[in-house]
Amino acid sequence: MYEPRHFKIEDREELFAILRAHPLGLLISNGAGGLMANPIPFTLAKGSDGEDVLRAHLARPNPQWQELAEGGEVLIVFQGTDHYVTPSWYATKRETGKVVPTWNYVHVQVRGRATVHDDAAFVGAQIAAITEQHEGARAEPWAVSDAPEPYIAAQMRGIVGIEISIEAISGKFKLSQNRQAPDFQGVTSGLAAEEDAAGPAMAALIREKFAP
Numbered sequence: 001m002y003e004p005r006h007f008k009i010e011d012r013e014e015l016f017a018i019l020r021a022h023p024l025g026l027l028i029s030n031g032a033g034g035l036m037a038n039p040i041p042f043t044l045a046k047g048s049d050g051e052d053v054l055r056a057h058l059a060r061p062n063p064q065w066q067e068l069a070e071g072g073e074v075l076i077v078f079q080g081t082d083h084y085v086t087p088s089w090y091a092t093k094r095e096t097g098k099v100v101p102t103w104n105y106v107h108v109q110v111r112g113r114a115t116v117h118d119d120a121a122f123v124g125a126q127i128a129a130i131t132e133q134h135e136g137a138r139a140e141p142w143a144v145s146d147a148p149e150p151y152i153a154a155q156m157r158g159i160v161g162i163e164i165s166i167e168a169i170s171g172k173f174k175l176s177q178n179r180q181a182p183d184f185q186g187v188t189s190g191l192a193a194e195e196d197a198a199g200p201a202m203a204a205l206i207r208e209k210f211a212p
Contacts, residue, residue: 004178006178007172007174008172009170009173014171015170015171016052018078018080021080022080023130023133026077027064027074027075027076029067029072031068031072033067036067038062040057041134043055043126043129045163047163052165053112053166054076054166055126055163056126057123057126057160058162059158060159060160065162068162069116073111073167074112075111076109076110076112078108080106081198081201081205082103082104082198083103083199083202084101085187085191086190087100089183089186089189090183091183092180092182099183104174104175104202104206106175107171107174108169108170108171108172110166110168111168111169112164112165112168113165113167114162115162115164115165116161118160119161122163123156123160123161127144131143131144173209175202175205176188177210181212184206188203188207188211191203191206
């Protein structure tokens with residue numbers, strides 16, 4: 001991934017925070033069937049040796065898990081908050097006109113190798129972990145035990161677990177932090193006034209990370 005220094009995220013824990021906030025990753029592999037990509041939700045965990053890993057599951061009919069079992073490097077792409085940036089928000093447009101559109105975004109990539117876990121113990125633990133991650137803070141959280149046990153057992157037979165070692169992780173905050181203060185303020189104000197929900201969300205993130 002292209003990582004200009006002023007956009008690069010150096011803090012590993014900050015990268016992990018983005019994964020937790022945006023857990024739906026695009027799992028990309030290149031096996032005998034060629035390039036393959038599937039969006040699946042991941043959880044962060046510690047492996048048997050204390051290493052950082054990503055865990056998930058794939059539908060049994062999905063051929064990607066069989067290709068993962070053959071080895072080879074995989075890439076998982078996580079996309080956070082993003083939004084278009086119009087040149088009209090820049091003070092520089094009014095001064096010189098020398099501006100162009102761009103896109104602000106948060107982006108993380110993980111590289112590693114996958115281990116396939118086709119067993120009920122791993123799959124059950126992974127399902128419990130991802131359920132707790134997304135239901136734990138709700139007023140009326142759903143639990144796996146809320147569904148009939150035979151139904152859950154049948155559902156589990158239809159999926160296969162995977163664990164990916166995090167051999168490399170990188171990310172970018174491209175949030176207009178490379179612009180001069182008047183342009184930076186113009187972008188933040190413009191995003192905050194957008195009618196779509198993503199605009200104000202991006203403005204809030206920019207203020208949180210880089211506002212003076």
